[in-house]
Amino acid sequence: MPVKKRKLPDSEDHGHKSKITSFTRPQVRGVKPNSSERQFSSKKCLAWFHKYAGPDKVIGPEAMEKFCEDICVEPENIIMLVLAWHLEAAKMGYFTKDEWLRGMTVLQCDCTERLQSKLDYLRSELNDAVAFKNIYRYAFDFARDTNQRSLDMDTATSMLVLLLGRTWHLFPVFHQFLEQSKYKGLNKDQWYNVLEFSRTINTDLSNYDEDGAWPVLLDEFVEWQKTRSASRLPYITNKREGERKLTAETKQLT
Incomplete structure (x- = not known):
């Protein structure tokens, strides 16, 4: 996912309003936790977010690089675009708290290890014609400048x-x-x-x-x-x- 460093407005959550309206929202298939796994924790997921966001309330380009390093995925890897689609992220290079909690809750990921275990699933979505079309359409609004x-x-x-x-x-x-x-x-x-x-x-x-x-x-x-x-x-x-x-x-x- 190519990273663009853009300054966000200074309002709450940096005024990060979604401009993405032209794609079908992702539906997660086959990622329900096994009965032997512990339950998803919103509290742990939020703490995971703040590990990267800090006081900024948003994961920006520099923190995104650290996040990619931790999950062992290059920032330019298409998997990052698929993940952004699942989070319904509105701006390239940024994840807000609301986007993170919404998307990671659906994916049932509250830590690095759980997300790593879902990478093959995210990659498989590129082979699904309908999912790929939605990811492709999402990429247009995701990558363009707001204005x-x-x-x-x-x-x-x-x-x-x-x-x-x-x-x-x-x-x-x-x-x-x-x-x-x-x-x-x-x-x-x-x-x-x-x-x-x-x-x-x-x-x-x-x-x-x-x-x-x-x-x-x-x-x-x-x-x-x-x-x-x-x-x-x-x-x-x-x-x-x-x-x-x-x-x-x-x-x-x-």
Whole structure:
């Protein structure tokens, strides 16, 4: 979870009001404690929170790094995004007391060891299509600045690398397109449609409907990629023809 250091307002709980309204709230499955485990303790969970928050009443970027170190998860690991989704955290790099208590109560985690025992479960949620879609949508509001309606391109590409970089075969090409494009950021409609595009459009773009209701951004990406592929085709054809001739000549010599 990339960490942004942002100053929060000085009101109670730092005026930390949720701006996240566009995703389905997480439902925890399969994380009920075994009968042999002790009961979840709200008091212990709160003390666990204050270990990191101190008098600030919020876990900020520096404390977040310590928290990640204690649970043995890198701050940039996607598991931290899944955890933030469960806590319904409103701002990247920050957990408030209310978010912590609400999310950890649902997860039944009141100490480091219990959360560590749930990491495999959190990771498994990325393989659930519905849960992943909700996490992906949550990431847009989670990562954007409060006073901005769009994600700046640096943040957008960082989040896309985290969410789609290892699963979408066309992502390296799409990433390259974004880097050379005129776009300075992604709005919510574009963000949502990138996931839909990655799930439904073939790698060769053969089933892309130019008359469909896709954002212009994706129309331009498809046109850019097709032009790029077409310009490379003669080179590839000539290269293969040259290789065939060289092979034939080599056989004649031997």
